Amino acid sequence: MKFLLCWTLLLSTLLATGQCGLPSATPLNEEQLRMALQVLDIFKAKCVDCHGADLPRPKGKFGYVLDLKRVVETPKYVVKGDPEKSDIYTLVRDDDMPGDDANVPPLTENEKAIVKRWIEMGAPSDLPPATESASAQAVAAEPSIFPITVHPMPLWKQGFRWLGRFHPLSTHFPVALMFVAVLAEAFAWWSRREGWIETVRFLVVIAALGGVSAAGLGWLNAWFTSYVGQSASILLWHRWLGTGTAVWAVICAGLIMTHECREGSLQRARFRGALLLGAFLVGVTGFLGSALIYGLDHYNW
Ligand code: HEC
Incomplete structure (x- = not known):
């Protein structure tokens, strides 16, 4: 009997303290x-x-x-x-x-x-x-205490939003073509064959057209996103570097279309420098674009 009483006492104390220990019971x-x-x-x-x-x-x-x-x-x-x-x-x-x-x-x-x-x-x-x-x-x-009027997006805006979604797809063109143009230009330099210039011309012109479309679609796409904090600054850099890259690709295309660019000429050297810079810009812009989705550390080992 005494034993039972002891247990009951112990148990009720435990229960009581347990209850006091519950987080914010107030x-x-x-x-x-x-x-x-x-x-x-x-x-x-x-x-x-x-x-x-x-x-x-x-x-x-x-x-x-x-x-x-x-x-x-x-x-x-x-x-x-x-x-x-x-x-x-x-x-x-x-x-x-x-x-x-x-x-x-x-x-x-x-x-x-x-x-x-x-x-x-x-x-x-x-x-x-x-x-x-x-x-x-x-x-x-119930109707909310705060009546909310949901304004459906007008059709034209929905259309723009849909178009903007093609931005990531479109960026593959300038990215790949500028890099392949550098490769073709390297073959031209190495083999000294004039014929390569036609390949490079073709690649750079399409890269410039692709770049301008990618940049335009990028502006559309960004209109419909809500990045804050660090992502907002990444977007700012990506946006302006991307716009600059598109302009630079057009300049490269202009250089190679309007000049003869013979192998060994000053014009060709100038174009070569511009193309290398263009490929570098396209790479950095692409990295920032993927950082918007996967984070700045997405190449960490
Ligand atoms: C249309 C989609 C959308 C709606 C609606 C929305 N958010 Fe967000 N929210 C986002 C996106 C996208 C991010 C990520 C932004 C980024 O990574 O820069 C985010 C991030 C956040 C973050 C995290 C920010 C950080 O730096 O970690 C908070 C907090 C937040 N939202 C609060 C809210 C609140 C509160 C509401 C409602 C009043 C709301 N959101 C409505 C899209 C939305």
Whole structure:
């Protein structure tokens, strides 16, 4: 009997301490709960298309926007009490998220203020599990507190977006042709045969045409993307180097079309230098383009 009593005592103590040890058992007060639900409502309306948990490849490797707790625990996204240091606020404040390519409009001033206030009050995220699913259902069923008018993209814009998707494909032409032109030019130099110049002319002219189309499609493609932070600066370099490369390829084509470029002449040496620089530019631009998709470190061993 004494033994049993001891056990009961021990067990109840363990249980009691165990309960105290549970993380933040303090329920949210009414205002905190309301703010958290409103923020969830906003994210549900404006972010899940690209950051929803059900997406196989969520944008920016961020696929848990409705898991408020996890969002709050990501220090880069939320600094409790300091909206200015919280990406999740600054990105929506500056209309960087949802991006230009989104099917939903940017947050309204009211919605931005709610996200800001939520972070200022410490980003409460401990929704009771029942509330979370109930609210999610309610959000789905009821008209949102923030009525959202989804403006379908006009047909012409959709057409441009579709065209822009051909940018990566189109870049293969200038990349391959400029490199093959360097190879052909190397054969010309080595064999001293005049005939090679026709091959080089053909390659460089097509490379220039391909370069101009790739650059144009690149501008279109970039219009429909939303890169932020480091990716935004990579895009800036890629965009302008790419545009410069296309112009340079046209200059190369101009040099070899308008001059005789005999083997051993000054004109030929000048063209050769220009072609080497062009091939180098095309390589760097291509690297930056793939860095936009795979990251700057994608050649790491
Ligand atoms: C149309 C798609 C789209 C929508 C909608 C969208 N985002 Fe994004 N988001 C992106 C892309 C693309 C990236 C990756 C950007 C990059 O790598 O530069 C991203 C990245 C992020 C990041 C990570 C940034 C980083 O540096 O790690 C956060 C945080 C974010 N989005 C928040 C939001 C929030 C909050 C919303 C809703 C208000 C939202 N996004 C809506 C496309 C979207």
